[in-house]
Amino acid sequence: DGGITQSPKYLFRKEGQNVTLSCEQNLNHDAMYWYRQDPGQGLRLIYYSQIVNDFQKGDIAEGYSVSREKKESFPLTVTSAQKNPTAFYLCASTPREQGHRNGYTFGSGTRLTVV
Amino acid sequence: QKEVEQNSGPLSVPEGAIASLNCTYSDRGSQSFFWYRQYSGKSPELIMFIYSNGDKEDGRFTAQLNKASQYVSLLIRDSQPSDSATYLCAVNRGGSARQLTFGSGTQLTVLP
Numbered sequence: 001d002g003g004i005t006q007s008p009k010y011l012f013r014k015e016g017q018n019v020t021l022s023c024e025q026n027l028n029h030d031a032m033y034w035y036r037q038d039p040g041q042g043l044r045l046i047y048y049s050q051i052v053n054d055f056q057k058g059d060i061a062e063g064y065s066v067s068r069e070k071k072e073s074f075p076l077t078v079t080s081a082q083k084n085p086t087a088f089y090l091c092a093s094t095p096r097e098q099g100h101r102n103g104y105t106f107g108s109g110t111r112l113t114v115v
Numbered sequence: 116q117k118e119v120e121q122n123s124g125p126l127s128v129p130e131g132a133i134a135s136l137n138c139t140y141s142d143r144g145s146q147s148f149f150w151y152r153q154y155s156g157k158s159p160e161l162i163m164f165i166y167s168n169g170d171k172e173d174g175r176f177t178a179q180l181n182k183a184s185q186y187v188s189l190l191i192r193d194s195q196p197s198d199s200a201t202y203l204c205a206v207n208r209g210g211s212a213r214q215l216t217f218g219s220g221t222q223l224t225v226l227p
Contacts, residue, residue, distance in 0.1 A: 031213055040123070042203060042217040043159075050213075058214075090158055094213055103149045103205070104215060106158040 002027045006091050006107035012115045013078065013085060021076045021110045023091035030096040032074040033104065036060065037088040046089075049074055078112065086114050118142060119206050121218035129226050134191040136221050138204030141185070147207040148180055148187045149215065152200045159203055163189060194225040 004025040013019045023032065031050045035043040045058030049068040063082025068074050074093075078085045088111050092104035121138050128134045136150075147166045151159035165171045165178040165187065177190040187206075191198055204218040 033214070035217075040219070042119075042219040045214060045216075048214060103151075103161040103164055104159075106160070109158045 004091055004093055004105055004107035006089075006110050008110060009108065011110055011112045013112060014115060016080045018077055018079050019112070021078070021089055021091075021112070023074045023076065023107055024072055025074075025091075025093045025105075025107075026072060027093060027095070027105060028071070029093035029105070030071070031094045032068070033092045033094075034058075034064070034066065034074070034076045035090045035092065037090060043090060046076065085112055087112060117218075118216045119204055119218040121202075121204050121221050123219055124222040125224055126221055127224045127226055128194050130194060130196060132194050132225075134194045134198065134223055134225070136189040136191075136202050136204075136223065137186060138188065138218055139186045140204075140206045140216075142206070142208060143182075143185065145206045145208065148178070149205040149207075150176075150178060150187075150189045151203040151205060151217075152198075153203055153220065154200045191223075194223075196225045196227050199224045 007022045033048040034046040037043050044060050046064050047066040049055035055066050055068050065077045090109050091107040094104050119140050150163040152162050153159040163176050163178040165180045171178045175192045179188045201220040201222045203220045205215040208214050
């Protein structure tokens with residue numbers, strides 16, 4: 001079945017540590033996105049990528065980094081510069097066709113906690 | 116002013132009633148509008164989308180769009196306890212980036 005796989009489901013980070021969240025899709029979608037959700041709040045855009053080897057900052061990119069070496073993969077690294085990383089992280093993708101009419105397909109999310 | 120605003124709720128309705136969820140947006144250039152349902156601890160799932168002014172019906176769900184007034188709403192008829200979730204309104208900013216901007220969500224509880 002096609003879909004988006006995020007791993008791990010739960011992740012614990014120590015102070016000063018970098019961690020990488022995995023996002024893989026087999027939907028052949030061109031665009032991929034990373035969002036962060038804090039309790040009781042909506043989703044905020046961290047980074048997005050429309051094609052391989054290209055990505056753009058979203059609204060809250062500070063303290064995060066991404067890469068897009070393959071169409072299927074869009075990993076997110078939470079660096080030590082991100083001072084408040086505890087949140088629910090969601091990866092999403094959408095196809096190129098139909099332009100603005102596409103909604104997103106979401107992965108199941110990674111819950112990151114600083115310990 | 117937030118780009119996409121929703122009443123945070125919580126909104127409670129009795130089983131069988133109509134639940135009405137509202138969303139306003141600030142960017143007049145927005146072209147498409149989406150409603151996502153999110154159960155606690157889960158990722159959002161798309162339930163409705165609308166592009167044109169007026170109503171769009173899908174089963175028990177009706178999305179309503181009024182671009183002149185910059186609001187979009189979701190009606191859930193014959194509400195069921197399984198509809199209890201947070202409903203997120205999302206707006207496509209238009210252009211080539213295909214980014215969605217999300218509201219903070221409205222928490223709906225359907226009481227048996």
